[in-house]
Amino acid sequence: MMPDLIIRPENAGDHSAIRSLIIEVFTEAFDPNLSLVATIEERVVGQIFFCPVRFQHHPEVRAAALAPMSVHRNFQKRGIGSKLARQGLSHCTHRGYAAVFTQGDPGYYSRLGFELLGPKGVTTPFRSQYDMVLELAPGALDGVRGPLQYPDAYDPFIEQATPHQNTKKSL
Ligand SMILES: CC(C)(COP(=O)(O)OP(=O)(O)OC[C@H]1O[C@@H](n2cnc3c(N)ncnc32)[C@H](O)[C@@H]1OP(=O)(O)O)[C@@H](O)C(=O)NCCC(=O)NCCS
Numbered sequence: 001m002m003p004d005l006i007i008r009p010e011n012a013g014d015h016s017a018i019r020s021l022i023i024e025v026f027t028e029a030f031d032p033n034l035s036l037v038a039t040i041e042e043r044v045v046g047q048i049f050f051c052p053v054r055f056q057h058h059p060e061v062r063a064a065a066l067a068p069m070s071v072h073r074n075f076q077k078r079g080i081g082s083k084l085a086r087q088g089l090s091h092c093t094h095r096g097y098a099a100v101f102t103q104g105d106p107g108y109y110s111r112l113g114f115e116l117l118g119p120k121g122v123t124t125p126f127r128s129q130y131d132m133v134l135e136l137a138p139g140a141l142d143g144v145r146g147p148l149q150y151p152d153a154y155d156p157f158i159e160q161a162t163p164h165q166n167t168k169k170s171l
Pocket residue numbers: 067068069070071072075076077078079080081082083104105106107108
């Protein structure tokens with residue numbers, strides 16, 4: 001029999017266990033080269049995470065999703081988020097990714113070169129008006145069409161964003 005389960009708010013002492021758990025559960029999606037942290041005097045003040053995603057009809061074209069990015073509120077508006085994003089995007093370019101997708105505020109991500117996905121022929125499982133894309137080389141997505149697939153570990157987030165759709169069937 002399973003011992004009693006306790007659900008409680010997380011605290012600072014849980015952070016390292018939470019990180020290990022996320023890495024374990026998201027192993028398929030996790031690439032340490034695409035997960036960056038920003039530190040000041042050895043304290044982590046920002047992070048950015050990219051995960052590989054794939055085009056259902058174009059498996060040869062490599063793409064990544066920019067997933068959570070955050071900067072500690074005491075350190076925001078000092079260019080840390082932009083530096084994290086630019087370095088992460090540069091890593092993606094050097095690792096052969098053709099494009100990066102994200103769902104976010106166009107006001108912020110357009111500064112980094114992203115544009116709204118709009119009717120470009122590629123669809124993300126989020127099907128969000130905030131779907132954005134950055135081609136890492138001019139024309140990198142020319143001729144690329146169809147659904148973009150995220151690793152299975154993202155299913156709960158996709159289902160949360162699209163509660164009335166069966167995302168697996170719609171791919
Ligand atoms: C978004 C975030 C990562 C930016 O980090 P940052 O280090 O403050 O970013 P930068 O210093 O490079 O850029 C700050 C600029 O972006 C603007 N900005 C921040 N969030 C914005 C948003 N959602 N929409 C438009 N502009 C935004 C700021 O107003 C600031 O503008 P200014 O330079 O004209 O003053 C940070 O604000 C954050 O952690 N927010 C909460 C989590 C979040 O929303 N993450 C993104 C989605 S996962």
